Amino acid sequence: MNIHSISLYVISKSLKFPFATHLETVVNRESIIVELTDSDGLQGYGEVVAFSSPWYTEETVKTAYHMLKDFFIPLLKNNPVQHPEQVTPLLNKYRRNEMAKAGLETAYWDLYAKRKQVSLSSLLGGTKTEIPSGVVVATSSLAEAYRQIEGYLEDGYKRIKIKISPGSDVEMIEPIRKRYPSLAIMADANSAYTLEDVSRLQALDSFGLLMIEQPLAHDDIIQHAKLQQQIKTPICLDESIVTYEDARNAIELGSCKVLNLKIGRVGGLRTAKAIHDLAVDKGIQVWVGGMVEYGVSRAHNIALASLPGFTIPGDISASSRYWEEDITLPEVVVENGHIKVPTGAGIGFTINEKSLTESTLYRETIFF
Template identity: 60%
Template sequence: MKLHSVTLHHIRMTLKTPFANSLETVSDRELIIVEVRDFEGHIGFGEGVAFTSPWYTEETLKTSWHMLKDFMIPALKEQVLSHPSDVEYLLKGIRRNPMAKYAIEGAIWDLYAKRERISLAEALGGTASRIKAGVAVGASESETMLNEISKRIEEGYERIKVKIKPSQDLSLIKAIRETYPSIDLMADANSAYTLNDIERLKALDQYSLLMIEQPLAADDIVDHALLQKELATPICLDESIASYDDARRALNLNSCRIINIKPGRVGGLSVSKKIHDLCADQSIPVWCGGMLESGIGRAHNIALSSLPNFTIPGDVSASSRYWERDIILPEVTVENGSITVPDGYGIGFEINRQELERVTLTKETV
């Protein structure tokens, strides 16, 4: 493969309902859509999932655009690629910036699969034809969250994730469990706690949670190991796992019993697959987290989630959960609690060019 051109689309999509956690409330989601074209006319699409402010990681949409345009695209444009995994090696001289790396690498994975006339799931080694769907419920008043959980259960979602923080945790989880005693329920803390909160976190053990996600600092592995020793509930690491080596170290320290794999957070689908394989070898289950993606990023998550060790339903919800209209055709749907893994070439969805143009703020072709 040799890239003929790369087009960056800066888009803005309005969420149907603002999404809140302990750190931020997102109403409008801005994203970078990366469109790569080879000399034979094949086109691949990827998505940059950095937010406009550095609340989740240090990356922002503007820094990702800069890194893509000024460093990553020039580094790849003159290369002949034999496989998408080459991208990781070719960009290794650029430190961090995993979301920008994922944006271009994901587009090249889609391009590669289309050239090979196979699905992205098959290209990655996926085996599932359907994946179980989970859903995240943003932070709000308890009654509002209970009403939304009821709606999501009616829609067929098999795992519910709720946002917690010290001012909204025990009473919230108790209320949910009293209303829904048997649902698969997990709590996402987004680093809202410290080791001083051990007793408070231990009190959550009584509610049979599937996991507590990222209770401590976003860059921590050591303190999570201390906390996991005190908890019966499995800890799941999210922000702490920014690379394959982070995952390896966390497992060596017993810092968690579950890992959330977000390809944008770890730097691409190739790294995601390596982390998946590492966890599978150590019998550590994984699941695919969401970043409020458009349908393009969602399609990549579906393909990744078809790998065999993604045994926990991920945050791979229906398009209609977030958007009045998505930028792919057909839109992602959930049926009986699961999503069909497309078997068409590449990501398996067509791009709704009219909608993509409508939500595009600016674009630039290199």
């Protein structure tokens, strides 16, 4: 892999609808697109899924850009790699900053697969030709939740995730479950609760939820183990799982029955696949989470979700869910609740140059 240059695009688009949680409401989505070009002119793409402010993790678009430009890219420039598996061990010289690492590492995977003229899915060991799609309802308005759910059901989505917090949990879930008795529903708390809220969380057991995602602190696995012993609903860990060791420890402690895997959160595809393999070996369900991302990250998510252990519909929705026009072609489409896994080389999507250019706030190229 003889790298010629790496270009960083800071981009921004307005979401079609605000994405609201108790932590933040996202109206405009900034991101960083990483474009890796080799000496033959082939290009691989990755996406840094950090937000503009540090509400989900400590990373932001600005801090990720700093890490990429001043540390990670110079490190790779001085230590050329021949396989994307080598990227993560090299970058782990520097601590954390997993989303910045993932944006760079996934670009190497895309480029490597293109050089091999194979799909990223097959390179990772994917076996599925299509994946089931889930979607998030992120609003505090019950009327708006009904409106969104009706639209998603018409589009064929197989699973709905509801954002909850104290005072907006049973009050949201109970009427939704009554209206849609057979709908596959999960709840996402984004760390809104403590162990003092056990009775409130136990009240959710009667609604037949697939899981409750990250109910307690974002960096906890011990209290989640205590909570799982007191509720019937399976706990899914999200923010708590940043490393392979986090996943292994959480499973050993009994902190969860389900794991959400986000490529950006765990630092790239190498670690995501390792956690997938561990979960399958230990009988823990896994699914692919979403980050209100553009088509580049969505394409990597599709490839990851094609691995055999992903049995729960992930947060991988159609491009039209968020954007009037995505930055990739063709746009991701959900048909009968499923997304086809691309068979073309690499991520199987091309860049919509017009849309990328129109959304670019700043671009910089570092030559090797």
